[in-house]
Amino acid sequence: MRYATIPAVALTALMTASTGAAWAANDTDDEIIVGFATAKSGVLQAYDQPAERSAxxxxxxxxxxxxxxGKQIQILDADTKxxxxxxxKAGQxxxxxxxxxxxxxxxxxxxxxxxxxxxxEGLISFFLCAEDVKxxxxxxxxxxxxxxxxxxVQGATMAEWGAKERGIKTGYVLVDTSIDYNKSVCYGFDWxxxxVGGEIIGRDTFRNDDPSIATQVTRIKNLPQPPDVIMLCSHNPGGAAAIKxxxxxxIDVPIYGGSxxxxxxxxxxxxxELSNFAVPVQGSIYGDDPNPKVEEFNKKFEAKYGVRPSSQYAYPGYVLIEVWAKAVERAGTTETEAVVAELEKMREEPTLVGPRTFTDELHHQNIGRYxxxxxxxGDWKIVDEWTISEPVPMEILFSGVQN
Structure with a gap:
């Protein structure tokens, strides 16, 4: 397999060929090319690297x-930094x-x-593991x-599981507003x-790079009664700083987070040694996944890269190649419209970490087993699995619940 790392060049004013011509040329080539315009450096590397390696x-x-x-897949790499x-620049x-x-x-x-x-440019894109509907x-x-x-779905999963399996009745929502992913997790919890009978007794916001959330913590401590759970919708490093x-x-009440x-x-x-903190994951990196194929993959990952996957975000990278390759085979071509049509026919398509469904209205999963x-x-363990009782409605995916 040929790997090529190319510099992220500036956008060109005009393409040298039309989109249709590009499709035709790619279909007659002796190879199929996957271009990774991803973070090889910077804060996003922690999320991109395991998923890209899995892909x-x-x-x-x-x-x-x-x-x-019948063609070999070749890889191009460009760093978004x-x-x-x-x-x-990397995408171009x-x-x-x-x-x-x-x-x-x-x-x-x-x-x-x-x-x-x-x-x-008329080409299919797959985010490595993005979980915002946009x-x-x-x-x-x-x-x-x-x-x-x-x-x-992550927020909804923790809300329903917490209420039905852990008896959580009151919650305090703390959302990091720096990226849409965080807000979306809390939209699901709010909905x-x-x-399931829960009551949100308070909410607050912060940003991932805030040096302190002392004011927000004080407001939680000053509640007449502590909440049964704090729903923390954030990503690291700000999420870790907030927990600390x-x-x-x-404040020792349970904290729930996103993936x-x-x-x-x-x-x-x-x-x-952190305790009483729980998150939903698509697969376990800890050796206790109920699906033995996941642990087989973890070992293959370790054999290739010298380390086990660092988080559950390794698995969507593998899944994206699974579903895209199936669609290409069924279409008999890499031509965009044909492959999109095959992807949109997928219903409960088996993958490494559970079924995937795509439609002409939604190119994501609004329900899934976690x-x-x-x-x-300080030790992680899979304690349960949960599938929410109904899909998250489109209006919630876009705008959340206004309280």
């Missing part, structure tokens, strides 16, 4: 099995070098620039997809928690 394992497996449409402006760079599909950064806000380039038809266009489960400050203030808080890599930043991972004494 490359899937590509390697396909090539070893004879390729896709966790910067939106660099994302445009892989397109200019002949990519048949553009793989964008895990997060919508940072991945949208590269995905938008693909949309403009990382698809709604924010990019009809050729954009994400293999992951929507962020709102589901009242439906909450626990340092002597971005999976993994051991950030626990030292909290200090001490494992519940919980930290006790």
């Amino acid at each position: 490359k394992i899937a590509i390697e497996e396909i090539n070893q099995s004879g390729g896709l449409l 966790s910067d939106r402006n660099e994302g445009v 760079a892989v397109v200019d070098e002949g990519a048949d599909i553009v793989v964008a950064t895990c997060d919508y806000d940072y991945g949208a620039p590269a995905a938008s380039v693909a949309q403009e 990382a698809g038809i709604e924010g990019i266009g009809p050729y954009a997809f994400s293999p992951s489960i929507l962020a709102a 589901m928690f009242p439906k 400050q909450i626990r340092a203030a002597g 971005t808080n999976d993994g051991n890599y950030w626990l030292d930043a909290v200090g001490g 494992l519940i991972a919980e930290v006790t004494g």
